Amino acid sequence: MMDRYTKLQIFGIYAAIAVFLTFILLPFFEMFMASLRPLEHLFRSPYQFWSDDFSFQAYRDMWVTVPLLGRYILNSVFIAGSVTLLTMFFVVPAAYAYARLSFPFKSASLGMFLGVNMFTGAVLLIPLYRVLSTLGLLNTYWAMIVPGVAFLIPTGIWLLRSYLEKIPLELEEAAYVDGASRLYTLRRVVLPLAVPGLIVVSTAIFIGAYAQQFLFAITFNQTREYQPLPAGLFEFIGYQSVTWNEMMAAALTGVLPVMVIFLFLQKYLVAGLTAGAVKE
């Protein structure tokens, strides 16, 4: 009743949604179209929206033009995976402490973590460059993993904390009454119950880790073999001519890993990521 729309209103809503989604999806659509055009037809003048010779040739040729392309995609996945594992190692115990325990400097230390979000990598690059150089980590995978972890810990703690808060306290109390230690309770009672939350949070961290590699890669890593995809893509520009169509094909191929993960978990992800926006 209250939600009933007239036909005109429904039409208006769909039209507005169409405009909104066009803005959001236009670049992807353009990338896809460009990846299908043969290179010599990209520069055809006058401009043609539709070509009659679309083909998937670029998706084959790109592996030849940039021979390390496969390696770059694997690097991206490997770096993001390592960042996720390390981040979770730091996040899980900390999130539990913030969700369940009261301790001195709780708000202050949580504030410190969230404050990290104020400083993106770019502000800290100079000393970070020197720290990594002193530790001998420049031009290794670690140069991209270590800063990545630091900037995802705060988000991870925040997301996982709100999950852990929803686990009924009674279960833990029952374990205490039975004489279980705190650590035992955390390992055997809380974590098994938190598995869905752990999956959502680590997926969110993986997506974040996959997305943030460019800056660290171009600043801290000169070794071609270790380069992640967002940096490696620019090799399509470095050659004699820019093979735009292959670059677009490679870019779209490179987002497949995150898109697939996202599509499987999107329902839980959206709920998990926006948890703080809903009043409990």
Next chain:
Amino acid sequence: MWGKALTDISAPTWKKRKSLSEGWFAWALIAPAVLFILVIVAWPLVETFRLSFTDARLGGESYVGFENYTDLASSRKFHQTIFRTFYWMFLSVALKLVLGLAGATLLNAAVPGRGLFRVLVMPPWIIPMAIGMIGWLWLYNGAFGVLSGTAQQLGLIGKAFEFLAYKRSAFYSAVVADVWVGTPMVTLFFLAAMQGVSRDLYEAAWVDGAGRWYRFRRITIPQIMPVIVSMALLSAIFTFNSFEIIWILTEGGPRSATTTLIIDTYKTAIGNFKFGEGAARAVVIVILLAVFSLVYLFFLNKVNKHYRVK
């Protein structure tokens, strides 16, 4: 996730210490994360402050006092960069909030297919920015981008228009790309907040004969105001620090038209290896953001009180 964070920082909430052992156990649990952040974020931050008082380069460094800062204070170019950065931030954040609010309202409307639409909004948020920007590079290309191409076919412009080649158009093109990256997150947070608003409120108003627009203005907006305000701050910080978008589209050009503080810092420190001068710029960024956030949090507290949010 951030709405609560901001209120948490401003209002210390820890209860009485239950027991000493709980405190120790908790600190043992957070210690690894705290140490890691101290080494990788806090220490470099301190080091940035120290370097800003030196002329550090690749070769070495010596103490120069406030020279880097006095240079910046007297540089007209730097003043313009600061002004440009705030203009960039305010414009982009305002657009993100307006679009996010419109988008969330649309995606919240009870029409068939909204589940799918909600998924389709996400990609700019989850894919690497660097890859999204490759798409925008293409869109903005005069010779083969769809924008210039279609405009030509429709006869709106006589010849190919290179969006990133002119000072003004490059700046606004970068803003649009930044809005594109930031809008999905804002939209989904607003949407989540809207879904959290109690239906009883709407029904009561509906029974009283309140129209949609009235309900939106008098129920939806006030109810989600805390989220709007905290998203605005978070979005402002992200936009202020936005690096990859500008770097890939224009590298700060043409003729500094898109050089924000972050780009300027990066060029100085990493591009030209002037670590000391770059560090001074980074410190200016930290100070400006801190001041801006504090002023804003003060404002946020007032809004929260006004709307009686816990």
